[in-house]
Amino acid sequence: MPSRNGSGPRVRLGRMAEDGVAPSILGLIAREPELAAGMRGRVVFRFREDSSPLRVSFRPRTVIVEDGDLRKPDLVIAGRLPDIVRMATVPVLGGRLGGVPDPRQAAAARPSAASPAAASTSTATSPSPAR
Structure with missing residues (x-):
């Protein structure tokens, strides 16, 4: 393909x-x-x-x-x-890769990796320290 x-x-x-x-x-x-x-x-x-x-x-x-x-x-x-x-x-590498694309979202509607919208929705979080 x-x-x-x-x-x-x-x-x-x-x-x-x-x-x-x-x-x-x-x-x-x-x-x-x-x-x-x-x-x-x-x-x-x-x-x-x-x-x-x-x-x-x-x-x-x-x-x-x-x-x-x-x-x-x-x-x-x-x-x-x-x-x-x-x-x-799950978004990985600080949101750079953004995880696997959402199959429910059309390709044309997905924000590109360079757009501000993509950056704001692709944030990674680290686990909280154990108490």
């Missing part, structure tokens, strides 16, 4: 498993491929539920999203599917 505006890598679907989530994650990444442009490495998501693991390979010109595990990934993210989805949608 080529990026919409040519500013990000090509995002493509690899191997799929019957109990996998690769097509769903492909859709999330393909909406904002420029966010993946600077990432390199292999990430595996291992779900506590009975789902196939998911692997994402970030290459210079291509991001491959597919169901399956890796023996030596660069990063492993493990947990319950709802927790992993929440983590992926």
Whole structure:
């Protein structure tokens, strides 16, 4: 799937498993491929539920999203599917990335990362110290 505006890598679907989530994650990444442009490495998501693991390979010109595990990934993210989805949608890096795009919001209506509106809605908070 080529990026919409040519500013990000090509995002493509690899191997799929019957109990996998690769097509769903492909859709999330393909909406904002420029966010993946600077990432390199292999990430595996291992779900506590009975789902196939998911692997994402970030290459210079291509991001491959597919169901399956890796023996030596660069990063492993493990947990319950709802927790992993929440983590992926929270604004990160001081709001710079803004999390995963809201699928309910049309692409044309989303503020760009450079706009003041985007900056004000993409703030990250740190946890309060334990008492």
